[in-house]
Amino acid sequence: MDEFMKEALEIVKAQAKVHAMTEEEITTRLRTLAELLRKISTEEEDARDEQERVRHSVREKSILCLECGEHFRVLTKRHLALHGLEPEEYKAKWGLDRDAPLACRALQRERRRRMRELRLWERRGKNGKELPA
Numbered sequence: 001m002d003e004f005m006k007e008a009l010e011i012v013k014a015q016a017k018v019h020a021m022t023e024e025e026i027t028t029r030l031r032t033l034a035e036l037l038r039k040i041s042t043e044e045e046d047a048r049d050e051q052e053r054v055r056h057s058v059r060e061k062s063i064l065c066l067e068c069g070e071h072f073r074v075l076t077k078r079h080l081a082l083h084g085l086e087p088e089e090y091k092a093k094w095g096l097d098r099d100a101p102l103a104c105r106a107l108q109r110e111r112r113r114r115m116r117e118l119r120l121w122e123r124r125g126k127n128g129k130e131l132p133a
């Protein structure tokens with residue numbers, strides 16, 4: 001007897017105390033209940049797996065497209081359009097932050113580094129002299 005059947009048995013036992021049930025009713029109810037409990041448990045598990053998948057979709061060298069399961073360095077607007085989604089819609093659909101970058105970690109770092117360099121460069125250009133790094 002699996003855990004769902006055991007759980008169902010407990011419920012049906014309690015019900016049988018309140019309402020008189022034929023053996024057939026008990027059997028049917030047991031089966032239906034066990035099936036229902038199994039379904040709920042599977043759905044909960046699936047939901048957990050899904051959350052894990054979303055949480056781990058951004059990796060060091062790749063980002064997972066949660067729509068098709070393919071890996072990319074960057075999840076481009078063009079790729080998402082293949083799924084009929086704008087980047088904003090994609091993020092909303094999968095519960096990602098609105099400002100979550102759709103790029104692998106390595107590339108995010110690289111971009112931040114370039115932005116810093118660019119800002120330094122701009123400041124240097126305006127003032128005409130070097131700033132301490």
Ligand SMILES: [Zn+2]
Pocket residue numbers: 065066067068069070079083
């Ligand atoms: Zn995709």
